[in-house]
Amino acid sequence: MKYIIAAIKPYKLDEVREALTAVGVRGMMVSEIKGFGTQSGHTEIYRGAEYAVNFVPKVKIEIAVADTLADEVIETIRKVARTDKIGDGKIFVLDLEQALRVRTGETGDDAL
Amino acid sequence: MKYIIAAIKPYKLDEVREALTAVGVRGMMVSEIKGFGTQSGHTEIYRGAEYAVNFVPKVKIEIAVADTLADEVIETIRKVARTDKIGDGKIFVLDLEQALRVRTGETGDDAL
Amino acid sequence: MKYIIAAIKPYKLDEVREALTAVGVRGMMVSEIKGFGTQSGHTEIYRGAEYAVNFVPKVKIEIAVADTLADEVIETIRKVARTDKIGDGKIFVLDLEQALRVRTGETGDDAL
Amino acid sequence: MMKKAMGIGGLFALLGSLPAMAQDTAAEVAPIIDKGDVTWMMTASALVLFMTVPGLALFYGGLVRSKNMLSVMMQTTMIAAVVMIVWVLYGYSFAFGGSTSPYWGGLGKLFLAGVTPDSTAATFTDGVVLPEYVFIAFQMTFAAITPGLIIGAFAERAKFSGVLLFSVLWVTFIYFPIAHMVWDGAGLIFNMGAIDFAGGTVVHINAGVAALVWALVLGPRVGFGKDNMAPHSMTLTMVGAAMLWFGWFGFNAGSNLEATSGATLAMLNTFVCTAAAIVSWALVETITRGKASGLGAASGMVAGLVAITPACGTTGPVGAIILGLAVSPVCYFFVTTVKQKFGYDDSLDVFGVHGIGGIVGAIGTGILMAPGLGGMGGEDFAIGAQVMIQIKAVLITLLWSGVGSLILIYITKAITGIRVASDDERQGLDLTSHGESAYHS
Amino acid sequence: MMKKAMGIGGLFALLGSLPAMAQDTAAEVAPIIDKGDVTWMMTASALVLFMTVPGLALFYGGLVRSKNMLSVMMQTTMIAAVVMIVWVLYGYSFAFGGSTSPYWGGLGKLFLAGVTPDSTAATFTDGVVLPEYVFIAFQMTFAAITPGLIIGAFAERAKFSGVLLFSVLWVTFIYFPIAHMVWDGAGLIFNMGAIDFAGGTVVHINAGVAALVWALVLGPRVGFGKDNMAPHSMTLTMVGAAMLWFGWFGFNAGSNLEATSGATLAMLNTFVCTAAAIVSWALVETITRGKASGLGAASGMVAGLVAITPACGTTGPVGAIILGLAVSPVCYFFVTTVKQKFGYDDSLDVFGVHGIGGIVGAIGTGILMAPGLGGMGGEDFAIGAQVMIQIKAVLITLLWSGVGSLILIYITKAITGIRVASDDERQGLDLTSHGESAYHS
Amino acid sequence: MMKKAMGIGGLFALLGSLPAMAQDTAAEVAPIIDKGDVTWMMTASALVLFMTVPGLALFYGGLVRSKNMLSVMMQTTMIAAVVMIVWVLYGYSFAFGGSTSPYWGGLGKLFLAGVTPDSTAATFTDGVVLPEYVFIAFQMTFAAITPGLIIGAFAERAKFSGVLLFSVLWVTFIYFPIAHMVWDGAGLIFNMGAIDFAGGTVVHINAGVAALVWALVLGPRVGFGKDNMAPHSMTLTMVGAAMLWFGWFGFNAGSNLEATSGATLAMLNTFVCTAAAIVSWALVETITRGKASGLGAASGMVAGLVAITPACGTTGPVGAIILGLAVSPVCYFFVTTVKQKFGYDDSLDVFGVHGIGGIVGAIGTGILMAPGLGGMGGEDFAIGAQVMIQIKAVLITLLWSGVGSLILIYITKAITGIRVASDDERQGLDLTSHGESAYHS
Numbered sequence A, B, C: 001m002k003y004i005i006a007a008i009k010p011y012k013l014d015e016v017r018e019a020l021t022a023v024g025v026r027g028m029m030v031s032e033i034k035g036f037g038t039q040s041g042h043t044e045i046y047r048g049a050e051y052a053v054n055f056v057p058k059v060k061i062e063i064a065v066a067d068t069l070a071d072e073v074i075e076t077i078r079k080v081a082r083t084d085k086i087g088d089g090k091i092f093v094l095d096l097e098q099a100l101r102v103r104t105g106e107t108g109d110d111a112l
Numbered sequence D, E, F: 001m002m003k004k005a006m007g008i009g010g011l012f013a014l015l016g017s018l019p020a021m022a023q024d025t026a027a028e029v030a031p032i033i034d035k036g037d038v039t040w041m042m043t044a045s046a047l048v049l050f051m052t053v054p055g056l057a058l059f060y061g062g063l064v065r066s067k068n069m070l071s072v073m074m075q076t077t078m079i080a081a082v083v084m085i086v087w088v089l090y091g092y093s094f095a096f097g098g099s100t101s102p103y104w105g106g107l108g109k110l111f112l113a114g115v116t117p118d119s120t121a122a123t124f125t126d127g128v129v130l131p132e133y134v135f136i137a138f139q140m141t142f143a144a145i146t147p148g149l150i151i152g153a154f155a156e157r158a159k160f161s162g163v164l165l166f167s168v169l170w171v172t173f174i175y176f177p178i179a180h181m182v183w184d185g186a187g188l189i190f191n192m193g194a195i196d197f198a199g200g201t202v203v204h205i206n207a208g209v210a211a212l213v214w215a216l217v218l219g220p221r222v223g224f225g226k227d228n229m230a231p232h233s234m235t236l237t238m239v240g241a242a243m244l245w246f247g248w249f250g251f252n253a254g255s256n257l258e259a260t261s262g263a264t265l266a267m268l269n270t271f272v273c274t275a276a277a278i279v280s281w282a283l284v285e286t287i288t289r290g291k292a293s294g295l296g297a298a299s300g301m302v303a304g305l306v307a308i309t310p311a312c313g314t315t316g317p318v319g320a321i322i323l324g325l326a327v328s329p330v331c332y333f334f335v336t337t338v339k340q341k342f343g344y345d346d347s348l349d350v351f352g353v354h355g356i357g358g359i360v361g362a363i364g365t366g367i368l369m370a371p372g373l374g375g376m377g378g379e380d381f382a383i384g385a386q387v388m389i390q391i392k393a394v395l396i397t398l399l400w401s402g403v404g405s406l407i408l409i410y411i412t413k414a415i416t417g418i419r420v421a422s423d424d425e426r427q428g429l430d431l432t433s434h435g436e437s438a439y440h441s
């Protein structure tokens, strides 16, 4: 199994989720994060006090998938999250040793 | 070492934390996330504008543990987080190459 | 490639980010988390109702780096995040199989 | 002075038979409407609404978890709205409809029958009247906020339809009669000589007792004593408390019905008793746990406001400070020690603050009226006698509201139910009862 | 009573020629300034400011996404500030400058020329006057809030400079003339005999129509119908609505210009019509979707306040309840069904609530004034005739504001532009137009 | 007009010897209490409390990081509460106790000795009086808010016990004496002929200077200039600013003590000067950094309110607009350039906005009173002479408050300490000083 982590633009989340569901993904974890990368942040000034906000709001998605599905998932995120502007995000793939569904105790691909 | 990631129901967090401490876990990282899975979200209507919220609030726990402790940790989470209702969550296990305690520089199992 | 996860004290974030940029890191993901560890939390009392808050605010950083850069990144975080007080945090290193830049489709080290 | 001080409770005596009187005296001396009074009573009425929404809604709302924020705001708002309609339909009549019964006002003014722009309502002062509309509006705001106070007891778990049904029943059978008893010239408690300038018994003890009964009948929230139920926004709670203070000037000084020196005394007392209660709550906290908290300051603020409510017209400013210093430790003891001991979940401490604070105020009123203590009582004022009267008034209210509320809760339970399913409670009332969330990004 | 009711619209008739009149009558009977009136009008003026900031700013601000919160607050604040300056420079003159034109007030009081501490403004009652300063201040607050209502239509996407330019143009060419037409003795609509006690046409229909035109011209927000655009803080929206209610007493009862029985009627109506509209919105929601929502209660609150605005001086309290019950279902139908059908993005439902609510109120005013319905009309009052006049007044406003706003939007577009770049819209106006964020940790 | 304008400062002259006077004149003409005045002063008193809590608490609280939110709210609340008690005990006496000293009011009214419901306080107008209670309450609210203004300088790092101790010392040795000097008939500055209608020197310069001294003595916050210290809720800051505006009508127009034309002028000026200052701050920002910010609008709002405070009774509306346009750029220059240059951490810019704004206002008062500029000065009014007097009053205040505050800070430091441990500062004062958090989910 693979554990896929992706950082994407927040407004792409719903589209990505729908597309992933379509290819067979049945679950994921989503967090709001602050991204740092080539895309630059912005500056805020409050009465002369200047604060450089170096982070850009991103959404992080984590998905555990069966090996067979991994490539399709990566390809799907890639296609849907892409806007061709800096800051579109990254996809990272880790090896997943084990998965377990708390409710049933199922393990492996069955747990996903 | 193993890196264990679990998504559980938010109100189970304290119970899980206590149970894990009891089996010897000495640290963890907790994030509030939006979970997507079989458990369905809900719909909110604001003056006729309908928004389907497809995500369910979950808590994500990340724990680095020694290999010897891994199974017990998994079993503990499983037992305590379980309510037998859809949405109880998932446990994922990844291999952890290295761990390091910033304060002391200890590495490996000593760092956990 | 390595996937480095670190929990640090929130007010160290900017310093760490700058130091990492200096050694060549070009991106990262930052989340606000609740940390549990040796550092104890605090107690809040609201009109006689006492709540033990067992968690301490931490910041989690996730960085994907080329193998060659990994040690320097770890060392940098360690040096900069360190205050020699309990709760300075942990660094975890996982193996990263694949990385991909959504915008360009680049993979591997090029994607970082 | 004696005459005036004694007359304070007497103000409302005239109201029952008002229109009749207006006709009678018309032949003699035309009663005067002073625009300064009218302005003050309009201002006061607006201020009491402001206490309810957003004041009370924020004070209570900040104290619940964010998943229940809107339910608190909705309950406060909807109760006020429904009671306002009820007030016009029959509430005003039940309370001030002109009957000579000691228990209720009768049916004489259903639908505000007979009230026109020329109708007037009496004040404390002979020959000085108000347009009846503004008296109706002012008293309406009191009726609208009182059942809203109770919701703190069953916050985060009560069923919305049950809350509304209960509120209508409660004002009908508890509030309107007690308002009549305390404030109408024909009223039972009024004729005992009890002093309740702005509604310590009618509003605060009354609501506080009902709240206690609710907490006992309903049982604690799911996870009570285990989950972290810390206030989701102490900021909003402190804002709400401050708004209550601001609005309370309308409540207390407005109860004078005229912009006289008496109103300014009520106002000054409402300032300084509250200030003293804030300080004494903070002191108790500092002594017992080493730190003064924001919730402590807000609680002291409300406790002080509650305590001065019956007393504000008859106490001197230094007496008001003493009352404020006294009320907070008592309330503190109740919400920390007594409540814990008995283990009931009066979630936002309605009984501990409004009920207990109201009782302290009612009894304090009987003491601090003494001229030797700077009060406005006459030379022949006897503390002991007055305190006995005050206690009797409190007991009647405790009994009437306690037993009455208990019955009405069970009636409500039978008709609509009073508690949501525990899964809904866990998910939060905002989503499950109202279909929305208080906060999004 | 008839005379008085008819005279309500006539109040402002005297204002145009006021200073002249003051001199004339000085020889005869010295007009009286009552300090009770002065206090009331100062209080009312402060209350109407409070409606604008923080009231309206929070009511609207809570409804947008957090990335646009400050833009809403800034627009409300800056529009009010700019219009206040414009008011002193020429606005007061354009509206109440004393000309005999049916369309505008002329240039007689540019820069408040000739106004001194001794200047007075007439009231409804012969011989009773106000210091002109307070009349200027009171009317100024009306001018300052009205263009602020419009911003709900183009929230989350309009260009800040365009908003300000448009607002100045709009008050100059739409608001000041219509205020003159409705409220000045020489005014076109005034002389038709239309009743608009506190500004239902001038303020609400006027702004509502402009809002509709904006929504149509500007097009929907990026992501409209796809992204989750749920209110970022229903809490703040409910707080804002409650503040509107509180301030609206100044708006409505202040429009009586005197602290008389008439003002207290306006206040009582402003209480109970609003309460009824809250209840009826909640009922409609409960019937159609099973749950009463906080946004529903807040929307009903505002709809009720809008509806009673023209009617508050001439309707009885029971009539006000009927009006409140009636207005919410109509508005609800508009904001849910009609808007969806046509697909325009009137983001915060300015047209659906203020425009439609205003029309219901204007027509309801013509009906509920009937003495048979508890209204203040005389015996010879004819519903049909009055309703026709009311409809005519509405139509004139719709036309003037509709066509005028359309032209002004295009002029604004040509000069400053009216919409931000879509990337900026996505990132949020707070950062891109104002360089800050509403919330940090 | 001259007489009246000159008399404005003279109002309080009568207060010192008030009870005596009341007895004297009783034999001649009975002084009149007008209920319109009483209503206005009660309303004004309530409004000034509203400025403090929730107004100031939110304006300041929004500007700090969320971990320090409650500490700001607590400081504002507790200072107000403690000062109210002090006011009754000895503060009123120290300020207005009737002594003939130019520096303080003496001990004649400790514990409000001798004040009864029949006591009266003089107004600007001969023969018109107020119940003394309302004068006590009104002045009390001024004393309660002023030390609260200072906390902005040491926000996020001061020790709570030290803050309270300092505040008591400060009102005792700085505020009460200066209030006496400026407003009492026997007062030093009063007798110089300085005009300070509503407290520009007593309140704003006074607090502003103390704030500057604090910032210098205490040193910057941990992480200052490095960490992101952006306001945690600009929303609340803007709400707080708007509440300040609303309440300031009580502050300024209430200072007229009567509901006369003079009060309405003060109110109109408080509207338009503020509006102009909002606009000019936004303009400066637009020019210097391309965007008008919400914090800019809020800052301009407060700067305008501060500036008009001394001037509101003697300036014409157009003059008020000019004053508003002028004040913001000066304050802007201070909070951006000067502060940065000197590097002190006046965290919420108390000196930059209140101190500098107050000075601009004090001097502007001397200029804009000129009849040629639409002001209320008489024909023989000389700008130069008046400006010199104004500057002298400012200098005395700067000196007295500057030196006095310095001494009191060191006394406080010796007794309780003035700063928390840096670990506590990092964790936030809410948890470490008050044991709670402002926000939970």
Ligand SMILES: Nc1ncnc2c1ncn2[C@@H]1O[C@H](COP(=O)(O)OP(=O)(O)O)[C@@H](O)[C@H]1O
Binding pocket: A007, A034, A035, A036, A037, A038, A039, A040, A056, A058, A085, A086, A087, A088, A089, A090, C026, C027, C028, C029, C062, C063, C064, C065, C101, C102, C103, C112
């Ligand atoms: N090396 C990295 N490790 C972890 N996350 C990264 C890394 N590089 C980029 N990211 C994430 O991807 C987001 C987009 O990256 P960025 O460099 O801004 O644009 P792009 O992907 O178009 O090159 C960042 O905001 C960050 O969240």
Ligand SMILES: Nc1ncnc2c1ncn2[C@@H]1O[C@H](COP(=O)(O)OP(=O)(O)O)[C@@H](O)[C@H]1O
Binding pocket: B026, B027, B028, B029, B062, B063, B064, B065, B101, B102, B103, B112, C007, C034, C035, C036, C037, C038, C039, C040, C056, C058, C085, C086, C087, C088, C089, C090
């Ligand atoms: N076993 C673990 N797995 C995951 N995160 C951990 C673990 N142990 C500690 N942490 C994280 O590191 C933080 C610091 O750890 P703590 O034990 O408090 O101090 P120290 O690192 O100085 O020993 C914790 O708050 C938590 O976020």
Ligand SMILES: Nc1ncnc2c1ncn2[C@@H]1O[C@H](COP(=O)(O)OP(=O)(O)O)[C@@H](O)[C@H]1O
Binding pocket: A026, A027, A028, A029, A062, A063, A064, A065, A101, A102, A103, A112, B007, B034, B035, B036, B037, B038, B039, B040, B056, B058, B085, B086, B087, B088, B089, B090
């Ligand atoms: N494939 C997955 N990858 C990552 N997280 C998942 C995955 N499937 C489920 N989850 C997480 O587990 C939670 C519970 O899953 P769900 O399918 O709703 O219920 P159950 O675990 O009872 O089958 C989800 O909300 C999500 O956070």
